[in-house]
Amino acid sequence: MSQIEQAKNEPKGARPKEQITTDPSDAAQRMRAGSMIIPVTPWVIAAVLLVLMPFIFTDNSAITIMNQMSITIIFALAYNMLLGQGGMLSFGHAVYAGVGGFFCMHVMNWSDFFAGLPLPLLPLFGGLAGMSLALVVGSFSTRSAGTVFAMISLGIGELIAACSVIIVAFFGGEEGVSGNRTYAQPFFGVEFLQQIDVYYLIAFWLILSALLMYLFSRTPVGRMANAVRDNPERAEFLGYSARWVRYYSFVASGFFAGIAGGLFAINYEILTEENLNTASSGVILLVTFLGGVGFFFGPIIGAIAFTLLQTVLSLQTELWAFYAGVLFVATVMFFPGGLAGLLMMHVPVFRLGKARLLIIPYLKTLLPAAIGLLGLAGLVELVFHYRHAATGDNEMTVFWTTFDSHNILPWVVLIAIAGIGLGIAKKTAPSLLEAWNEATTPDGGTR
Amino acid sequence: MTPALELKGLRKSFGKAEIIRGIDLSIGKAERHAVIGPNGAGKSTLFNLITARFPPTEGTVKLHGQDLTGMQPFQINRLGLSRSFQITNIFPKMTVFENVRCALLWSQGYKYSFWHMVNRKRDLTEGAEAILEQINLTERRNLPAGVLSYAEQRALEIGITIAGGADVVMLDEPTAGMSNSETDYITDLILKVTEGKTLIMVEHDMGVVFGLADRISVLVYGEIIATGKPEDVRADPRVQEAYLGAALEAEH
Numbered sequence: 001m002s003q004i005e006q007a008k009n010e011p012k013g014a015r016p017k018e019q020i021t022t023d024p025s026d027a028a029q030r031m032r033a034g035s036m037i038i039p040v041t042p043w044v045i046a047a048v049l050l051v052l053m054p055f056i057f058t059d060n061s062a063i064t065i066m067n068q069m070s071i072t073i074i075f076a077l078a079y080n081m082l083l084g085q086g087g088m089l090s091f092g093h094a095v096y097a098g099v100g101g102f103f104c105m106h107v108m109n110w111s112d113f114f115a116g117l118p119l120p121l122l123p124l125f126g127g128l129a130g131m132s133l134a135l136v137v138g139s140f141s142t143r144s145a146g147t148v149f150a151m152i153s154l155g156i157g158e159l160i161a162a163c164s165v166i167i168v169a170f171f172g173g174e175e176g177v178s179g180n181r182t183y184a185q186p187f188f189g190v191e192f193l194q195q196i197d198v199y200y201l202i203a204f205w206l207i208l209s210a211l212l213m214y215l216f217s218r219t220p221v222g223r224m225a226n227a228v229r230d231n232p233e234r235a236e237f238l239g240y241s242a243r244w245v246r247y248y249s250f251v252a253s254g255f256f257a258g259i260a261g262g263l264f265a266i267n268y269e270i271l272t273e274e275n276l277n278t279a280s281s282g283v284i285l286l287v288t289f290l291g292g293v294g295f296f297f298g299p300i301i302g303a304i305a306f307t308l309l310q311t312v313l314s315l316q317t318e319l320w321a322f323y324a325g326v327l328f329v330a331t332v333m334f335f336p337g338g339l340a341g342l343l344m345m346h347v348p349v350f351r352l353g354k355a356r357l358l359i360i361p362y363l364k365t366l367l368p369a370a371i372g373l374l375g376l377a378g379l380v381e382l383v384f385h386y387r388h389a390a391t392g393d394n395e396m397t398v399f400w401t402t403f404d405s406h407n408i409l410p411w412v413v414l415i416a417i418a419g420i421g422l423g424i425a426k427k428t429a430p431s432l433l434e435a436w437n438e439a440t441t442p443d444g445g446t447r
Numbered sequence: 448m449t450p451a452l453e454l455k456g457l458r459k460s461f462g463k464a465e466i467i468r469g470i471d472l473s474i475g476k477a478e479r480h481a482v483i484g485p486n487g488a489g490k491s492t493l494f495n496l497i498t499a500r501f502p503p504t505e506g507t508v509k510l511h512g513q514d515l516t517g518m519q520p521f522q523i524n525r526l527g528l529s530r531s532f533q534i535t536n537i538f539p540k541m542t543v544f545e546n547v548r549c550a551l552l553w554s555q556g557y558k559y560s561f562w563h564m565v566n567r568k569r570d571l572t573e574g575a576e577a578i579l580e581q582i583n584l585t586e587r588r589n590l591p592a593g594v595l596s597y598a599e600q601r602a603l604e605i606g607i608t609i610a611g612g613a614d615v616v617m618l619d620e621p622t623a624g625m626s627n628s629e630t631d632y633i634t635d636l637i638l639k640v641t642e643g644k645t646l647i648m649v650e651h652d653m654g655v656v657f658g659l660a661d662r663i664s665v666l667v668y669g670e671i672i673a674t675g676k677p678e679d680v681r682a683d684p685r686v687q688e689a690y691l692g693a694a695l696e697a698e699h
Contacts, residue, residue: 218564220557227549230538236520237498237530239553239611248559 042297043211050203054196063195069307070199070206071263076288076299077213078256083285084293085217086249087229088142089150092157093257094280099133099160100126100258101275102171104265108179119184119192120201123262130258131251138250143243145232157281164273176272179265192266202263209256214296216252225249286328292338301339319384323377354439361435365428372421374399378414449512451476451615451645452497452528457506459489459496459669466492468669470506474662476614479646481656484666485689490649491533493666494619497647498530499523510615525553529613533620533649535600537607539593543584546592546603548575550610575610581640582606598629602636609640616641618648622655634658657681665689 050070054063075097082088104126108114141152164171171177181198182191190197216222224245228235232242265271274280283306291302306324313320335342349355378398385396385405394406403410450473459467466489474480482490496503499520508515510528518526538546548565551574557563565571579585582602587595592603601621609616621637622630634655637646650656656663657677664674667689673680680686 215564216561218566219561220552220563220565221559221561223545223549223565224552224559226541226545227538230540231536233500233520234532234536234538234607235549237524238550238607239521239524241519241521244559248561252561 043207046210047207050207051200054199060195063199065307065311067195067199067202067267068311069304070202071260071267072284072287072303072307073300074206074209074263075257075260075284076291076303077210077296078253078260079284079288080293080296080299081213081216081225081249081253081256083288084295084298085222085229086145086225086246086253088145088246088250089153089285090281091150091154091278091285092160092281093153093253093284094278095157095160095276096130096134096254096257097261097264097284098271098276098280100130100261101265101271102177102261103129103258104262105177105179105269105271106170108181108183108265108269109177111183114183116185118187119181119266120187120204122181122184122266123205123259126260126262126265127255127258130261131255133258134251134254138247138254142246142250145229145242145246149246154278157276157278161273161277164276171273171276172271174273176270178270181266181269198267202267205259205263209259210300213252213256217296221245221248286324290328290331290338292340292342294337295340295344298338298340301343305339317381319380322380349439352439352442357435357439361428361432365425365432368421368423368428369425370421372418372423372425375414375417375419375421379411379418382410382414448476450474450509451478451511452647453509453512454497455507455509457493457496457508458504459492459501460504466669467496467503470666470669470671472664472671472674474645474647476645477643479641479659479661480648481660481663482647482649482666483651483653483656483663488666489669490666491619494530494617494649498528498617524611524613527613528615528617529608529611530617531604531608531619531621533623535597535604537592537600537603540591542589543592543595543603544575544579544588547578547606547610548572550607551575551578554611554613578606578610582636598625598632601625601633605633605636605640609644613644615645615647618646618650620649620651622650622652630655 053066057063057066078097079090079093082090082093100123104122107117107122107125137152137156141149141156165173182193184192192198192201217225224235224240225248227238228240228242228245235242235245261271261275264275287302287306288299289302290306291300292298309320309324309327313323317323331338337344346355346358349358381396381398382405389396389405394404395402396405397403398410452472452474454470454472457467457470458465470493482493484490492501495501497508497515499515499518510523510526513526515523515526538549541549548571551571552558552565555568555570555574557565557568557571576585576588579588582605584595584599584603584606587599592600595603605618605621608618618637622633625633630652637648637659646659648659650659660677662675663677663680664671665680665683665686666672672689673683673686675683
């Protein structure tokens, strides 16, 4: 404290004249007032939306999709505590969700205890199981970030996935572990027989976990996680052990991953090796990166987008994973900020009140680009069908049009669509760039 | 009285090359001490040994009489020793304000807390703002630290270094690569923020050294060849031969 008082009593230092002097009090004061309040509005909107969603999308399959989405959101947010907030790239994070889920399944099958446990409390056990595993693994894996951490995470991930056929008592071997959530003690009369009951249970945990994870990022250890991510050495010279900061993030992340696993157990009532393996770990990395690691809400967008791809697109085409892969590569190469980064790029534009300058150029470039890409996707489908369909089965349907894949005409049409669409997009791209520069430059100023 | 910092028989070898060849040095409380020497003399290595960035091959470092052997940098920092770096070492993606606030967290006792909200802590906000005021970066408060000008980043680095209230402050070439006016500005800043503290600095700019330091040590090839008041050191023929002469030659 003495430091601060002393600092306050110091006269204002002489500032060299050549440096820019804007009015310091104004903006700084406003920011200070603003920074004292944790923004409540987005949370209220999110909660209201979650409550209302089942009234908009009423059928059971939509609710199933939303349940999966919510679980993925929690898992992706937990994963981003490592990747985005703490700078730790994990290739084996599915094991924390998986172990949490398996543990919940065992609690479910532990009938005497489970009969006295209200189901909404079950995910807590998953969280504790995930956290316990993270406590052990983190004690050696967080010693350094970077490649060493990534390799250890991969190794541990493989190790535990391999255990699923070795430690059959816990992981249930190849058929996994299944149970019945309705044996829990009824929660205010609700027995969770319906998908919609489960939906609200998951929605409750989604809001709670997301809020807690957000608040965690606002605490001293959460802030230092960012600092350690950016510059571990400097953090050490500020009194913080980079390793312990990483460890705390890791343990917290394990907890929330375990919560997601517990919710998975409730929703599907079965866990198998698939919940632990590297493929699942890869998916969560993809989801998080697609959404954007740089912003807290990035993984939320990523989880929504990916779940839609996975569920809606997979009904349309067998090749959905291929498109997801292409999207991921494109994200890494062209917009590393992810979907959230793309959205947030536009904040300055709106702040300058120049958003309408972008509408026409966007239509001119992005619409043909989208049509061209769809044409390209149609070609991919055509090739796939041509090569893999059973002999004699020449009929296929792309974009609600049925035609003969061995005929030359659809090839010509799709090549033309792809070529013209992408061609127009390429032609108009420079003017879009120009419009973008114009829209991001304050009037009368240069950047 | 125990000295603020005491080095005894400090040695450091990298493989066969001995970079620091037995240093004994004692720096009193509230003393401003400059370490000078030609390039490659081992000044930065000496700093890194004191702050445990590297372990010494031999010898001890004592801070307020406490032996620092085997301690990690963060433990040494908690004992009240803080340092800056020759290459600007800040958190480039975080805002200027956050940079300073992070530097306050440990010393204000928040440790690894995950139950305090940093935004709601008036002591943190006001403390960080007081530091920003001191280093004249209030107007840059909400910019990412990475976009500041070089001199501003150096000022921020000094701010981060002193923010924790450490009573022993080590600055590694705080004015390196600066224009004359920037150097004057940083020198004034250092004088202001290290009031009443022990300051140990490595510096090439003789103007800064003679303007700031109470005592000077001259390091040549890993050994201290002279320690004393600026005027005595300046008059020392060995120093003139080994360092000042060489430096003058280099300038011509």
